[in-house]
Structure formats: C-alpha cells, structure tokens
Amino acid sequence: MTSTVLRGGTLVSDQGRQRADLLCTDGRIAAVGPSLDVPAGTEVIDVGGCFVMPGGIDPHTHMQLEMMGTVVADTFLTGTAAAAAGGTTTILDFVGPEAGQSPLDALDVWRARAAPSVIDYGFHMTVSWWSPAFSDAMASLVAEHGVTSFKFFLAYKGRLMLPDADLIAGFRRCRDLGALVQVHAENGELIAYLQDELRAEGITGPAAHPRSRPPLLEGEATLRAIAMAETVGAAIYVVHVSAAEAAQAVRDARARGSRVVGETLPGFLAIDDSVYASPDFDFAAGHVMSPPYRPKGHPEAIWRAIDDDTLSTTGTDHCCFTRAQKRLGVDDYTKIPNGCGGVEDRLAVLWHLGVNSGRLTPERFVALTSTNAAKAFNLHPRKGSLAIGADADIVVLDPDKTRTLSAKTQRQNTDFSVWEGMEVKGVVVHTLSRGRHVYADGDLRAEAGWGRYVPRKPFGPVYEGRI
Ligand code: URP
Ligand code: ZN
Ligand code: ZN
Numbered sequence: 001m002t003s004t005v006l007r008g009g010t011l012v013s014d015q016g017r018q019r020a021d022l023l024c025t026d027g028r029i030a031a032v033g034p035s036l037d038v039p040a041g042t043e044v045i046d047v048g049g050c051f052v053m054p055g056g057i058d059p060h061t062h063m064q065l066e067m068m069g070t071v072v073a074d075t076f077l078t079g080t081a082a083a084a085a086g087g088t089t090t091i092l093d094f095v096g097p098e099a100g101q102s103p104l105d106a107l108d109v110w111r112a113r114a115a116p117s118v119i120d121y122g123f124h125m126t127v128s129w130w131s132p133a134f135s136d137a138m139a140s141l142v143a144e145h146g147v148t149s150f151k152f153f154l155a156y157k158g159r160l161m162l163p164d165a166d167l168i169a170g171f172r173r174c175r176d177l178g179a180l181v182q183v184h185a186e187n188g189e190l191i192a193y194l195q196d197e198l199r200a201e202g203i204t205g206p207a208a209h210p211r212s213r214p215p216l217l218e219g220e221a222t223l224r225a226i227a228m229a230e231t232v233g234a235a236i237y238v239v240h241v242s243a244a245e246a247a248q249a250v251r252d253a254r255a256r257g258s259r260v261v262g263e264t265l266p267g268f269l270a271i272d273d274s275v276y277a278s279p280d281f282d283f284a285a286g287h288v289m290s291p292p293y294r295p296k297g298h299p300e301a302i303w304r305a306i307d308d309d310t311l312s313t314t315g316t317d318h319c320c321f322t323r324a325q326k327r328l329g330v331d332d333y334t335k336i337p338n339g340c341g342g343v344e345d346r347l348a349v350l351w352h353l354g355v356n357s358g359r360l361t362p363e364r365f366v367a368l369t370s371t372n373a374a375k376a377f378n379l380h381p382r383k384g385s386l387a388i389g390a391d392a393d394i395v396v397l398d399p400d401k402t403r404t405l406s407a408k409t410q411r412q413n414t415d416f417s418v419w420e421g422m423e424v425k426g427v428v429v430h431t432l433s434r435g436r437h438v439y440a441d442g443d444l445r446a447e448a449g450w451g452r453y454v455p456r457k458p459f460g461p462v463y464e465g466r467i
Contacts, residue, residue, distance in 0.1 A: 050397060055088065186217050236259065238261070371384040395428055
C-alpha cells in the first residue's frame with residue numbers, strides 16, 4: 001500500500017472549500033479531514049497556505065499530430081510532462097484519421113503514440129472524412145473503445161471540412177450512439193473566399209490570417225452547428241470559442257434549453273489580434289492558430305461569457321510548433337502551421353487573470369479547469385473531484401508565489417510562448433497523478449508510461465453532461 005498525505009491546505013471543489021488534510025492511498029482519495037491519522041510510511045507533503053484542487057483536465061490537446069506538412073513539436077511524453085508541471089493530470093487528445101483511413105486503425109496509432117504519457121489521457125475522434133464505413137466504426141469506438149466524443153470541422157475547406165449533409169448525418173449518428181458532437185465552428189467556404197481575395201491583392205503575411213477568418217464567420221458556423229445539433233436532437237460541445245458572436249450563439253441556445261457546452265482558451269481572454277501586425281514574422285506566426293486571436297473587445301466578451309456561465313470549460317488547443325516550423329509559411333500565411341502551445345500554462349494564467357483579479361472564485365476556477373470538463377466528457381466523479389474514492393489527481397497551488405512564463409524555461413517542446421514575459425502570481429507547486437507525486441516545486445518526477453488510457457462510457461438518451 002502506498003500513501004501520501006497533503007497536510008494543512010485549503011481544499012477547493014467546484015462547490016466550496018475547507019481547511020483539511022487529504023490522504024491518498026493506492027491512487028485514490030482515501031480520507032479528508034482535519035489532522036488525519038495516517039499509516040506508517042505515508043509520504044507527508046506540507047501544503048500550508050496553499051490551495052489543494054482536483055488536477056486540471058485539459059479537454060483539448062493535439063500531441064504529435066501530423067499537420068500542414070509537419071508534426072506538432074510535443075510528443076505525448078514531452079507534452080504530458082509539461083502538462084504535469086503545470087498542474088494538469090488528464091488530457092483529452094484528438095485522434096485524427098487520414099482521409100479514408102479507418103478510425104479504428106487511427107485509434108491504434110494514437111494508443112501507441114500515447115503510451116509514454118506521464119499522466120492519464122483519453123481520446124476524442126476527429127471525423128476527418130465521412131462514409132457509411134466511418135459511421136459503422138463509430139459504434140465500436142463508443143461501445144468497445146471508450147471514445148464517446150466526435151469532432152466535426154466546419155472549416156478547413158478541401159481538408160477536414162464536411163458539407164452540411166454529412167454533418168447532419170454524423171450528428172444523428174452521435175445522438176443514436178449516446179456520443180457528444182464537438183465542432184470547430186468557422187465558415188470554411190467564406191474563409192476560402194477571403195483567402196482568394198487576399199491572395200489576389202498580393203497580401204501574404206501573417207496579418208492576413210485574422211482578416212481571412214473574421215469573427216462573423218465563427219458566429220455563423222457556431223449558430224449553424226447548434227441549429228443542426230438541436231434539430232436532430234444531439235448534444236453539442238463547441239470547442240475554442242473565441243468571438244463574441246459565437247459566445248452569443250451558445251448563450252442563446254443555452255437560454256432556450258439546448259444541450260450545448262462551450263469551451264474557451266486562456267489566450268482568448270487576454271490576447272488580441274494586434275499580435276498579427278508585428279513586423280517580426282516569428283512573433284506574428286507564433287500566434288497563428290484557428291480561430292485567430294480576435295480584435296479588441298472580444299476578450300472582454302469572452303470573459304462575460306464565462307461570468308454568466310455561457311462558457312463552462314477551458315482547454316488549451318495545445319498544438320505547438322517551433323519558430324522553424326512556423327517558417328514553412330514565410331511566403332504564404334496559409335502555410336503557417338496552425339496552433340499554439342499552452343498545456344503547461346493554463347492553470348497559472350487563469351489563476352492569475354481570473355482569481356487574482358477577483359473575476360473568478362477559486363471554486364469557479366476548479367469548475368473551469370477540471371470539474372466541468374470531467375462532467376462534459378463523462379469522467380466525473382472519478383476525475384475532477386476531491387471526493388473519497390476519486391482518482392487522486394491533485395494540484396497544489398501556492399497563491400503567494402510568482403513566476404515568469406517564458407519559452408526559455410517552459411517544458412513544452414518549443415522555442416515560442418504566447419505568454420512570453422508574463423509574471424503570474426499563483427504557482428503550481430505539487431502535482432499528483434493517481435496518488436503519485438509527479439511534480440514537486442520545480443522537480444519533475446514524472447515517469448514515462450505512468451499515464452493510463454481512460455475509456456469513457458456513452459451518455460444516456462439524455463445527455464447529462466450539460467454544465
Ligand atoms: O489552430 C489550431 N487550432 N490548430 C489545431 C487544430 C484545431 O483546429 O483545433
Ligand atoms: Zn479546432
Ligand atoms: Zn484543436
């Protein structure tokens with residue numbers, strides 16, 4: 001039997017907080033209370049003055065993904081190690097079948113790639129092409145392999161984008177299987193049109209990226225996706241909501257009782273599209289992701305959507321590339337690999353921007369970084385909870401410590417950070433993954449292969465994950 005006790009901290013759940021010790025035994029939370037008696041040999045971690053919370057669940061990562069002529073710089077090993085150092089104990093990554101590849105074969109590839117992970121992981125499936133064979137395979141993915149969420153693209157024309165008829169068929173299939181629809185909601189036809197226009201004008205630098213993907217196109221696609229899901233009776237999760245118009249579509253749908261969950265990313269709360277105007281190509285290209293950072297005003301609109309519970313989860317869309325990789329698009333911004341890092345920074349940035357400013361309570365922070373994702377993806381109460389019996393996935397945060405975020409010191413496998421130079425107050429000092437102390441105040445003790453695959457059960461006829 002292995003035991004660890006966290007002594008003297010403030011335990012925070014999405015519902016409240018208490019001063020108590022927390023005992024982990026054999027990977028599970030075994031006891032919670034003041035001055036706990038513990039078995040001989042128990043590892044004791046003094047967490048006085050710190051907040052003890054469910055480990056972060058990042059529901060949106062892309063490790064080791066082949067994309068736009070290159071491969072994401074973080075492997076599952078380096079990416080999950082960075083996650084652990086930042087207080088995240090579970091990631092949900094996207095399996096991406098090649099066009100025509102069986103999603104079951106693609107899942108095998110991702111299972112092999114993810115085996116060295118240092119924290120637990122689950123998978124969503126990208127519906128990168130559509131046919132009766134794909135639809136058939138979904139039944140097995142849900143019932144036998146624990147993959148119960150499917151991401152559909154309304155953008156990336158000629159690559160991942162599906163026509164509405166296929167989206168409708170795919171959403172119906174999700175409904176019938178008790179699976180969750182996820183959407184990347186931008187209007188791919190109009191993006192292609194704007195890219196052609198910009199090309200005709202000879203505009204090829206990163207400043208064209210946000211011009212080719214304006215907020216209205218995210219608003220339209222979000223509303224369209226929700227309308228399709230609502231009409232066929234499927235529950236829908238909108239990933240990386242960045243624009244005020246998209247948040248409004250989610251807000252309106254939730255107000256009429258639709259089963260819609262919205263996710264945002266810390267970057268959309270703080271960074272605006274002025275980054276793309278930089279004359280420094282590496283800096284501008286380092287921020288190229290889709291949807292892009294938005295004009296001033298949108299970050300505040302996204303905060304308001306968090307305030308009023310329109311948006312209830314945060315991910316990172318961790319999809320990091322090096323400066324050298326981004327230079328693939330030095331002559332043509334449409335060839336810049338899309339994506340930014342962040343799996344290591346999510347908790348620190350949200351605590352700093354949200355809790356320190358008084359905009360988030362620690363309880364809401366827990367909901368946004370862990371518990372709500374656990375509920376949305378059917379991992380709760382095993383994950384995202386400090387209840388007895390839950391997996392002992394825990395983050396300890398010292399609210400008085402400060403740290404400066406930088407590509408020079410990060411564990412993410414890239415030489416760029418969208419948070420370069422930001423001083424955050426509130427630092428992750430310990431991370432436990434199923435009771436194992438994987439990070440201790442700068443000392444990463446993670447072990448390759450410690451992470452386990454977490455299969456998920458389908459939802460019942462009524463999606464219970466709306467939070
Ligand atoms: O630019 C991004 N977000 N890259 C990752 C793929 C996606 O669209 O989520
Ligand atoms: Zn996306
Ligand atoms: Zn993504």
